[in-house]
Amino acid sequence: MKSPITLLVGLALTFLIASCDSKNESVRPEPDGTPAVVTGAVTPVGISEGTAITANIGPAGGTIQSADERIRITIPAGALATEQTISVQPLSNQCPAGTGQAFRLLPHGQVFGKPVTVTFNYNETDVNGSIPEALRIAYQNDKGIWQYPSAKSLDTTARSVRVESTHFSDWALFQTMYISPGNSFLNPGGNLFLVAFQTPQSEKVGDDFFVPLPSRIPSKHIEKWTLRGGGVLKPNQNQADYHAPSSIPAINPAAVTVFLNETVKIDGVLFKDIRLVCNIFTAPEGLSVQLDGGAWRTYAGGASITGAQNVIQGMDGKESASLLWNGAPTGIFHWTKGIAVAFNLNKGKLIYQHLYGKNLAVSGGSLTVDCSDKAWVVGSFTVQPAGWIDTAPNPLKIGETAVNGVFRVKRVN
Template identity: 35%
Template sequence: MINWKIIACFAIITVMTGACRKNETTPPIKDGNGQPAKPVKRPLGQVTGPAIAKTIGPAGGTLASADHRILLEVPPGTVQTNVQFSIQPVENTLEGSPGKAFRLLPEGVAFTRPVTIRYTPGAEELAGINPEVLFLAYQNKDGYHYLASNTSIDPATHQLSVQTKHFSDWSIVELFELEADTTQVLPGGKAQLQLMWHMGSLLTVDTTDQPIGDLIPYDGHLSKVKWSLASGKGKITPVGGKCSYEAPDEVPAVNPAFVSVSVPITLYDSKRTGLAMLTTPIFTVPDEYVMVSVDGQPLMNLPPNNGESSISMEVDKFYIWAELQQNNFLTILIPGGVTGTGSYPYGEDEKETYIEFVVPGDLDNSWLSYKYDCEDCDQVFSGGHVKITKNGNIGEYVEGEFSVDVWQMGHYAPPKKHLTGKFRVRRTI
């Protein structure tokens, strides 16, 4: 199920303040329709990297992870003796979480004052997501995740923060997601959309931090869910937490269309409440297409100009070139060619993939699927792959998808963009 979403806005008002508190039990909590929430026990994450440790005493101090993604601020008087604090990256076992997970220690030590946890999401975590809908979440020793409802956000830096008197495994979570069975339809075709959530208990005031369950269809206050066609052409037919989108009969000049849904949020003892609006793009695609998401922003190939296609392809050495919206260009190259379906990692060998993304500009406008971190460093290739899902004969389609990090050419330790995409091109030779 494709989940390509852009969260457009989130209204926030401050209602209460206070430290987040830990729920050690998992009683059945009821949502707005009286249905019991179902907390899910998940395995604790395995360690994925070395710990960063520091001894902090009564005077207080700070400690940051190696990547500076998470920061601890220990105020004076939090501990009465010298205590070793540590941050260690671990596997994130909270499915659907867009972020990393960290194990904060010591666990089980009673702090006399709350410690502030600050989490700054990276670009890959924010791709397609408005950070204002993100909250910090923690997993207790029994394996249950909870949403830290008192999470606040800095609108300028997108940094999430919360105060707590306990340590455990921490990550981030989205309150809602908007899923579509497809994000590309032929003219006159349909896409089915569904509002989803983890939180069967978001609308209750029974507890402070809500247990996080499976990602399920939203079943809260359905009468208050509002769907709209935010922009573009087409027609929508909403029914509660579901909506059907029907594309226009021809590929429109404005593409994609954006379907939006608004849903109310009420969290007990939270600094954020109000109305969340989630939006997903739906492309009306021609016979052939190349679609790319650049750090969450969707782009599509230009329509034919005077009969000339904006897409070129070769199969001897697998090659796709596309002219995209906003004067961007994409090249995918597998030098050894493709003989069937399969996945091709990024690298230099014949059966590996090279991607170049070109943005408007005079200098350093090429972004490549490899980088050099220093003048004498070895070449570093992106993770991910190009996956060929269909390799038709002449006259049939070649289809596939890809995920790649690309770095700006001409720099050591260069800036990065994250690309995902799909393509369908008719084979002519």
């Protein structure tokens, strides 16, 4: 749900993939009991999800992209004989192993005199449980069958995948290898069942491949499963059971990694030591706060995410806790002198905040937020030292403490 949820564990918990000697044998993992012929999956067409973007493009060519800049279509000069109204319509992603928003390119069935370039920009959510090298761009033909071009270009710096096509259709990004689920949120003591999947490669159909339904990566290709963080992992070949710790863990989220033990050929390049990583965030629903290493207390609440001033607020009886930050919904934020990035805990006459001392110095620590999930906002924060004010005595008393926190709350807007 990094930056997306992977920010919480850092870039060190992402995959490691290294090239190997081209003399090594190329092995493409296939599912146990693979049928003789791998056919393309047929699915319903996607449902419209948002307003289409349109542009008039003629023989001179041009570019159009979606409102969220996830997809960009580049039409070269000479691809169109006359001016056309080109549209990009957001869709639900119906592609097997699909990830993120899909799009319908209109006019549907438009054929071009020269190949146009279709570019998808991906984010960390798109590679949850997977790797960028396993991303593909697919289209749905007029029979509802999904296919993907054999040639593509991957730019891990720009985080983009690019293909060429001479026609318009419904287009989507999908993963060819992944752990399911890629990111998860559990209550303390909860359980989760994990499976390592792949979309096996079919025979070529012209210049393209079919997109089959996903199947489990064969057990013989699984070297091991590992766990970094709290909880217990019980692997069994290409699947595993994860049992979350009974309380909020120090390392959150936990990272579960699947190591593949075979050399794999991806786009003509041989790779080894492929690692698929999924993250599991353990916290009760609400905003949970720990003072000076003591017991956790959870405040039920929700999140208002506007992209301008964002607020997470929770209450438990007469007590309340809140987090505020301005700007991007997702990222790492540092406390400020004012309320641009702020923490407040009100326990009646005892108030904790992100400022401390008589001169109200700004506390150390930070706030990490992941809003990549459509329903949930998750993250963690530290306030060290946090200041406290006891308003009961006269004169007031002030002091310092350490605050840790995690949150898993639903959006209210």
